[in-house]
Amino acid sequence: MAVEDQKLEVIRKVLAKAERAATAQEATAYNAKATEMMARHGVDTALLAATGAKQDRITERRIAMTDPYSTEKSQLASWVGSALSCKGVRHPGARRGTVDGITLFGYESDLQRAEMLFTSLLLQATRQVVAQRPPYWSDESTTAFRRTWLVGFAREVHRRLASAEHAAAERHESAAPSQGPSVALVLADRRTAVDTAFEQQFSGLRKARPRRLSGSGFASGADAGRRADLGGGRLAGNRRQLDR
Numbered sequence: 001m002a003v004e005d006q007k008l009e010v011i012r013k014v015l016a017k018a019e020r021a022a023t024a025q026e027a028t029a030y031n032a033k034a035t036e037m038m039a040r041h042g043v044d045t046a047l048l049a050a051t052g053a054k055q056d057r058i059t060e061r062r063i064a065m066t067d068p069y070s071t072e073k074s075q076l077a078s079w080v081g082s083a084l085s086c087k088g089v090r091h092p093g094a095r096r097g098t099v100d101g102i103t104l105f106g107y108e109s110d111l112q113r114a115e116m117l118f119t120s121l122l123l124q125a126t127r128q129v130v131a132q133r134p135p136y137w138s139d140e141s142t143t144a145f146r147r148t149w150l151v152g153f154a155r156e157v158h159r160r161l162a163s164a165e166h167a168a169a170e171r172h173e174s175a176a177p178s179q180g181p182s183v184a185l186v187l188a189d190r191r192t193a194v195d196t197a198f199e200q201q202f203s204g205l206r207k208a209r210p211r212r213l214s215g216s217g218f219a220s221g222a223d224a225g226r227r228a229d230l231g232g233g234r235l236a237g238n239r240r241q242l243d244r
Helices: 002-020 024-050 070-083 108-129 142-175 183-201 218-227
Strands: 058-064 087-092 099-107
Touching (some): 002 024, 024 108, 024 142, 058 108, 070 087, 070 099, 070 108, 070 142, 087 183, 099 108, 099 183, 108 142
Antiparallel strands (some): 087 099
């Protein structure tokens, strides 16, 4: 546990450098390094658990959501979790179209990474979305624009995280192809175990219908997602509510 905590602390320090970087290029370099380290840490933990050197059980973790944009926030949490081999269940709020929280289900180490990243990404999204407005020539509402902006942000973050996870697995396999169990097999077995346990725990759940959003902020949000810090800077900070 001490070694694991040290690795996570190193990642936090790299992210702190990214936040203090003088230029966008420097920040991007630090963020890319932190993302790579986080993905590699996930692979290392999975392999240790597979050999019995570490205990890593399947469990669940509930994350509360607040309005406004609670549905979009829950989508961000769900997609972050999905990229890290976790499954998500949304809990409807008291008002129609809102979400009270999301339960992420998966291995404890992956849940830790997912919640860490979601906390950071929510703060980043908060700082940016409050400044978003539809084009001045449009009669589109600010709320509609911001909803699609957040969806675009979450979709791009998911793509980047999934890509980083895949790359980390491939690098580990190519570096030591004959040492220990196959990385691909270990990760596939973990996903299967999570899927099986999830079906047993949440049998009978219905999938939500696809949402149709009318706003035009998706592309702008995706661009912000491409620049987002994927490592969880300022993790001790509280989750802030997105302003209207």
